[in-house]
Every structure is written in structure tokens, then in C-alpha cells.
Amino acid sequence: MTTTADRRPLAGVRVLDLSTLLPGPLGTLLLAEAGADVIKIERPGPGDEMRSYQPKLGEASANYAVLNRGKRAFAADLKDPADRDRVLALAARADVVMEQFRPGVAERLGLGYDQVRALNPGVVYCSITGYGQRGPHAARAGHDLNYLAESGLLGVVTDGTGAPQLPVSVLADIAGGTYPAVVNILLALRQRDLTGEGSHLDVSMAHNLQVLAYGYFATHQGSGRWPEPSAELLTGGSPRYHVYSTSDGRHVAVAALEQKFWDRLVELIDLPPRFAADEGQERAVIDAVAERIGAHPAEHWRKVFDGEDVCTTVVATFDEAVEAGLVEPDRPERLTGPGFDVGTLRSPVDPALRGEPCALGYPALEPLPTEAGRLWSTES
Incomplete structure (x- = not known):
């Protein structure tokens, strides 16, 4: 009312x-x-x-x-x-x-x-x-x-x-x-x-x-072909946009699309130099990055990537997301300042x-x- x-x-x-x-x-x-x-x-x-x-x-x-x-x-x-x-x-x-x-x-x-x-x-x-x-x-x-x-x-x-x-x-x-x-x-x-x-x-x-498939339609309009499963830049075909397993069964999400982010990521994970240029050898580079990420637990990589601009993060649990302030399940306020907030669904009725x-x-x-x-x- x-x-x-x-x-x-x-x-x-x-x-x-x-x-x-x-x-x-x-x-x-x-x-x-x-x-x-x-x-x-x-x-x-x-x-x-x-x-x-x-x-x-x-x-x-x-x-x-x-x-x-x-x-x-x-x-x-x-x-x-x-x-x-x-x-x-x-x-x-x-x-x-x-x-x-x-x-x-x-x-x-x-x-x-x-x-x-x-x-x-x-x-x-x-x-x-x-x-x-x-x-x-x-x-x-x-x-x-x-x-x-x-x-x-x-x-x-x-x-x-x-x-x-x-x-x-x-x-x-x-x-x-x-x-x-x-x-x-x-x-x-x-x-x-x-x-x-x-x-x-x-x-x-x-x-x-x-609307969610806009990039695939653009690809089709520009090239005449449809995307191949897990073979495109954003669907698993690139080492720069991929999810890798850690040694303790956790995962790291890599989205280092831009060259500056990719170059820094290569340094941080100590990737062998022959894999730094990924074009044309994407599958081999994916395997190499997977080996490097898989050599250490998630907490190791969390510390390595902390404060770095590499667009690479450990896949969080919901508890971790709440602790980090990225999820606010029980935020009490209804209005924020002179406007209104519809960004987060509050749980208590x-x-x-x-x-x-x-x-x-x-x-x-x-x-x-x-x-x-x-x-x-x-x-x-």
C-alpha cells in the first residue's frame, strides 16, 4: 500500500x-x-x-x-x-x-x-x-x-x-x-x-x-557459422576464459581476456614461456594452465591473485560470498537515500x-x- x-x-x-x-x-x-x-x-x-x-x-x-x-x-x-x-x-x-x-x-x-x-x-x-x-x-x-x-x-x-x-x-x-x-x-x-x-x-x-545469445547471433551474421560447443572464446575454447580445478577440489575462474590481464596471469602462475602466446595452441595452453592451477590449493591462489588486476578469482561458496560482502541475503533497509533499491531480494517477511x-x-x-x-x- x-x-x-x-x-x-x-x-x-x-x-x-x-x-x-x-x-x-x-x-x-x-x-x-x-x-x-x-x-x-x-x-x-x-x-x-x-x-x-x-x-x-x-x-x-x-x-x-x-x-x-x-x-x-x-x-x-x-x-x-x-x-x-x-x-x-x-x-x-x-x-x-x-x-x-x-x-x-x-x-x-x-x-x-x-x-x-x-x-x-x-x-x-x-x-x-x-x-x-x-x-x-x-x-x-x-x-x-x-x-x-x-x-x-x-x-x-x-x-x-x-x-x-x-x-x-x-x-x-x-x-x-x-x-x-x-x-x-x-x-x-x-x-x-x-x-x-x-x-x-x-x-x-x-x-x-x-538476448542472452546475442554474441552467437552476431557470429552467425558475420561468418555464416554457429558456435561450436565449448570451442568459442566464452564457451571454453580459450585458456583466457576458463574454469580450472585446484589441488584441493576447488576451482579458479579465469577471465583474463585482455592482453594485459593475460600477460600478468602468465607471470603469476609461472606458466612456461612457450605457452604465453595462446593463439593457435589453445588446447595445449588450457592443459598447461590446468596443470599449474592444479598444483596448489584454492587458498594459495586466493593469496596470489589478491590485489592483482588479472580478472581471475577463486570460485566462492555462498558463505564466502556473504563474508566478502558480495551477497547480502538479509539487508534490512528498504530505501537507500532519495531513491529506491530493487537490487537484492530480502528474505525476512x-x-x-x-x-x-x-x-x-x-x-x-x-x-x-x-x-x-x-x-x-x-x-x-
Whole structure:
């Protein structure tokens, strides 16, 4: 909820969130952190499936708590005409509607873009799907790993056997879903300021992965060839951009792309002079660097690289990242100076941000406390 003192850039913007799990809820979280009033609609009974995930933070999952703090949550059976009409009435007063159904589902429920637009011509209606609203793949089910696999990205970096590896995070959900949705919502709100017109945003997680593959597309446009697995500059084909094992089972990440960084790295690890010029003998130099890095434990290399400009670092654990100040999981402040901060997701849920009865003048939907794993009963 906004206050008269709220100077965040989206203060006064109403968002109706019909999405679940990660891409949409993370997007509306960023909007809430920027001042928007977000009302989240969940199914009666268990609510958003993410509430049941482990580990718990209170009665709900930590994942749910992190993604849905600062929102007001209500239960509604969207297949029930009475509940559907209540939600449609909320959509009629919203600046932004976020949904994550498969194509056509929102329309069948009576909550599609055209149905909302008929009541609210200026609405910014954002649909996040795996493959977009139209096209041969639109109706297919999928998850993050499927989108990465089908986009070609998953097969670009492989292990010693040529097999792709699991990605470090849900890249398609966040980089292909959440961030394009938020950026385009902000652009659409600005366009509405200028023209008075709303819009329907079609966010395809699979298609948006092309942004992450920009260099591969540039290579193809410039040379006519596609990148070979683990053979390109940034995919494991260069000794200057590689991950090497240490003697104690840890790893060192080398990103010494520029010549000055590479020259200094060669000196620091005492690489034999014949391997200093890596062009044309990349595989041999990779093996030579691997031998030098593998001769000592991670702590040795941490001390060697400390204070050096070589773009080379020991691969940290999360505990080490927190200790170094590069990860701040429980940062308490909400605002930093005169601006606002959406850079780090805070874990604890403020009890003051729990769900409350709908105050927009419509019949109240059954409220959902954001930190609980069950729905509040209207009788309780």
C-alpha cells in the first residue's frame, strides 16, 4: 500500500497479479518494491503452489515469502462466475495486469486482454508464457530447462564428455520472463502517459533468450557459422576464459581476456614461456594452465591473485560470498537515500505486509496472509 509520503516511482500504480511460481511474481515484486500496490490472486485452498516448497519461513515457503512480500494476497476460484466477476472488477481498476496462463486460458476464464480492455482501455496487460501467444509452440508445456535446451544455449558449454550441464539458475524464467516483462511494463506505462492507450505485452521466455545469445547471433551474421560447443572464446575454447580445478577440489575462474590481464596471469602462475602466446595452441595452453592451477590449493591462489588486476578469482561458496560482502541475503533497509533499491531480494517477511481485506470498494475476497501456508477463512 502506498502512503502520501511514498516517493517511489510507481507509487499510486495498481497491479493485479494473476501469476504463480517465479517469473510473474518476481516481476510484480520488483514493481511493488518501486512503490506499486500489488494485489495477488491465488486459488482457494493451498494457494500458490510455491507456498508448499521447502524450506519454510514461518508457515509458508521461504521462496514464496521472498517473492511475495509487500503484496496483498486473496483467494478466488476463477472458474466460479461470482469470484471471476470480483477479479474482473479489480482488473477494471488496475493499471497493470500480470498473467502467466497458457495461451487462451485467461480468455476462457473471462479475464483475457480483450475482456479486461473492454472495461479498462488504458490497462497494461502482460502475458508471460513459454513460447508466446501464437505460433506452432504456443500451446506446449515447458520449464526453464526446456526453453534453454530448445534455444540452443544449453548445448553451447559442455563437459569433457560433450554433455551439457545444468545452468546455475533459472535463466529463462528470470532473464527471459521477469526482466523483459518489467522493462516492457514500464515502457508501456510511459507510452500510456503519452498517448492514453494501454497495451498487451506478449512475453515469450524461449524467444527472449535470444538476448542472452546475442554474441552467437552476431557470429552467425558475420561468418555464416554457429558456435561450436565449448570451442568459442566464452564457451571454453580459450585458456583466457576458463574454469580450472585446484589441488584441493576447488576451482579458479579465469577471465583474463585482455592482453594485459593475460600477460600478468602468465607471470603469476609461472606458466612456461612457450605457452604465453595462446593463439593457435589453445588446447595445449588450457592443459598447461590446468596443470599449474592444479598444483596448489584454492587458498594459495586466493593469496596470489589478491590485489592483482588479472580478472581471475577463486570460485566462492555462498558463505564466502556473504563474508566478502558480495551477497547480502538479509539487508534490512528498504530505501537507500532519495531513491529506491530493487537490487537484492530480502528474505525476512515484515509482518506489517501480511494480507488484509480488499479496500477498493468491491466485495472482499478471502484474504491470504503472505507468510502463511493456508488461507484465512472468512469465518475466522
